[in-house]
Amino acid sequence: MSSRDGGMTFLSRGFVGRRDARRDAGRLPPGQYDVGDGFPVLSAGPTPRTAPEDWDFTVTGEVDGPVRLTWQEFQELPREDVTVDIHCVTKWSKFGTTWSGVALDTLLGLVDTSAEHLLAYCDGGYTTNLALEDVADGRAWVVDRFDGRPLEPEHGGPARLLVPELYFWKSAKWVRGLYLSGTEEPGFWETLGYHLRGDPWLEQRYAGD
Ligand SMILES: Nc1nc2c(c(=O)[nH]1)N[C@H]1C(S)=C(S)[C@@H](COP(=O)(O)O)O[C@H]1N2
Numbered sequence: 001m002s003s004r005d006g007g008m009t010f011l012s013r014g015f016v017g018r019r020d021a022r023r024d025a026g027r028l029p030p031g032q033y034d035v036g037d038g039f040p041v042l043s044a045g046p047t048p049r050t051a052p053e054d055w056d057f058t059v060t061g062e063v064d065g066p067v068r069l070t071w072q073e074f075q076e077l078p079r080e081d082v083t084v085d086i087h088c089v090t091k092w093s094k095f096g097t098t099w100s101g102v103a104l105d106t107l108l109g110l111v112d113t114s115a116e117h118l119l120a121y122c123d124g125g126y127t128t129n130l131a132l133e134d135v136a137d138g139r140a141w142v143v144d145r146f147d148g149r150p151l152e153p154e155h156g157g158p159a160r161l162l163v164p165e166l167y168f169w170k171s172a173k174w175v176r177g178l179y180l181s182g183t184e185e186p187g188f189w190e191t192l193g194y195h196l197r198g199d200p201w202l203e204q205r206y207a208g209d
């Protein structure tokens with residue numbers, strides 16, 4: 001562990017493995033707090049439970065050749081491990097969460113489209129809108145593993161979106177597909193007054209922020 005203040009080094013040594021508050025301060029977007037080891041569950045309804053044999057993932061809408069993947073086909077796609085900080089609009093942030101899944105670049109690469117927006121849809125009816133430029137180039141994934149284990153149903157298993165650069169409501173749980181469109185169609189929370197984009201660093205919590 002290094003220290004900008006040489007005089008603090010002997011103190012830091014005793015705290016190896018604990019959080020360095022000074023380092024983490026720069027990781028917290030405005031108005032957020034560090035929830036630590038906790039992982040709150042925030043669901044607008046009951047937890048759906050879809051068996052892998054009943055699960056599929058579709059990429060539809062304004063595309064040439066819509067795609068439907070079975071669970072098995074999804075498992076065979078190239079996979080990535082990611083470690084990211086997540087930020088909920090209710091103000092908790094969680095540092096260094098580890099996930100495994102398929103990049104949205106890979107899934108969107110399966111179709112031909114000139115659409116600029118998508119609506120993610122889920123078991124249970126939840127939706128959220130995203131601009132394609134906010135999920136391109138390694139900024140979003142469909143993940144099915146958290147912390148080295150299959151994703152718990154409460155946290156969106158069998159699979160959820162992970163869009164860590166935006167507020168966590170954009171990381172749709174129980175995701176089943178992406179609907180691509182030339183126009184921006186607000187999703188569940190966005191229709192109820194939350195920001196269409198939701199960048200935590202710009203504190204885009206509500207419409208008009
Ligand atoms: N399908 C679905 N996805 C959802 C939600 C939901 O209610 N339904 N809640 C969102 C909100 S507001 C947040 S903060 C995160 C919470 O994820 P977690 O329960 O794993 O912490 O999921 C997001 N994705």
Ligand SMILES: [Mo]
Pocket residue numbers: 042088089090168169
């Ligand atoms: Mo949230």
